[in-house]
Amino acid sequence: MPVTLRSLSRRALLVGAAVAFSMPAFAEDTIKFGLVAAMSGQSAKSGEAIMRGLSLAMDEINAKGGVLGKKLELVVRDDESNPARGVVAARELVQREKVAALFGGLDTPVSMAIVPFANQSRVPFMGVWAAGTAITRNGASDNYVFRVSAVDALVDRALVDYAIKKNAIKKPGMILINNSWGESNEGGLKAALTDKGLPFAGIEKFQDADVDVVPQLTRLKDEGADALFLVANVAPSSQVVKSLDRMGWNVPIISHWGPAGGRFTELAGPSAANVHFIQTFSFAGKMSPKAEAVFEALKKKYPEVKTLADVTPAVGIANAYDAMHLTAMAVEKAGSTDGTKIRDGFYAIDRYDGLIKAYDKPFSEQNHDALSSGDYIFTHFIEGEIVPLTN
């Protein structure tokens, strides 16, 4: 039989397939974790931060011999902030790459879409950013979803507590982005205010593309708002600040963590510093020895990290770093990569001296969130850097 081009390419294909199939045997020497996050588009910076946090923790674990005698390996997929793509990626990671656990990204809608799949396929899903309350509190009888990040319902309480303590608010107003994130916080803020017996001046919504938010803000001002709760991403948040500047209305602004997602000072001008927003972690200020070590390691691993201004968004790095260590501990406790055993492994973690805090029994069957409102800090932007506020 003459060797034709077609038979040649068929042979090449067979060889290729053989190589590909031999890969898993090779890969059994590692334990794979998957990451589904926005690696492109508007939130690409968040994906980069998460990857850095996870990689750094993984390097540390691998340097000490890995987990269960195996090295850890991270497989990354881009969800493009699109829930449908996120689910496809999660499925592929679990079914083809056989990852032992999944890590999630910034977008609440994407994480919400992955939650049912993770619970059905019994693969632990660790959230490191998205704050939607229902991600971990998803009502499933068999819940495989954990989180090392803020939780909307708790954030809203923390915002209200902070405003009462710091600004002695009597009648705050809300200015919220007109999407599901704004809506989830509208509920949370209302509940938190009701608990404190406080009325609110009004609830105003605005769009991503609104150039001028003065009409909404004037309504809140006329209703007697003495402080504003702000929930929006960085660009629309800066439109609120610019509109307030024009009105000459100097009102306390207490915000969710949207402004941390970009160049807030550049977009909003010097008044950006008036916006006090919530974070789970900041490298700025007096660093703990752990934070100093992590910051040095970041500079070494990523040469483009030179100053503190280059480690924003720090929450993504820190949440991911602690989440990776906790997940590795859960696998160690489980003694295997079986999903259900890893889940029980999370419950068995006693203590972990992390970057954000010292975790003491961080997870239980009732509580899948490692961070609580006591771990939140308030910060603001000074010249492009996120600086903690002292209470």
Add this chain to the structure above:
Amino acid sequence: MLLFSAIVSGIAVGSMYGLIALGYHVTYVVSSTVNFAQGSCVMLGAVLGYVLGIRLGLPMPLAIVLSILLCGLFGLVVERLLVRPFAERGSSAWLMATVAGGIVVDNVVLFTFGKEPRGFPSFLAAKPIEIFGMGVFPLQIVIPLVGLGLAVILQFAFQRTAKGKAMLAVVQNKRAAQLMGINVRRAVALSFALSTALAGLAGILIAPLFSVQSDMGTLFGIKAFAAAILGGIGSAWGVMLAGILYGLIEALVTSFAGSSYTQIVAFAVVIAALAIRPNGLLGRAGTRKV
């Protein structure tokens, strides 16, 4: 106070819509086609202004002139590739082609410029000045002045100059215009260049009040088209005034009814206005002569 603040906000935002809508008007009166990538041209103007003036550090006046020229050049490309091949065959596919062109441009900018919104500082939008106790950025006064000025110039140029009349003749009867020695293709191409240059200028003017990002033009483009239709797309004055009117409606509804109702009421008003005056506020009934 609420009323006055709504009026100031409405006029400033509305004249931006008007300025962009003038671009729809220009190509429509010459060729009965419009460029639905107009929103992307707004974005292109802002992005080019940012890249040339801030990233590359050219003197701002030079950067602005260059950006507007490049936007004009882009208009020529749009006309040649996305409009002419279809319009000359009597097809309406230019409609979809220009929409698609806009999406392509948005995404090319997304990959090259990046999706992170950037700030476009300007001394005209740094310190508000006070007018009747209301804070206003100087740029918010410049935009209506530029818009109204351009509307006057366009109206005059089309009605009173030989070149303008020649361009208008094209839409009436292409064959006759050609026989009279008018270069039809050049007139149409010129109208597209003018239209995208106007959009680019609008983008540069809006940028300091907003932020520069690849998808910033989409909604502006849609609202401006609503303004163009509302005003009667054939009249420069009508288009500009309708833009301001649309901005005013938005601001007034937000101020007095609340932001939840803004889009519903604003677009409902456009529909109602068109039901009453199908050719727009200042438009003339179109007669087709056989």
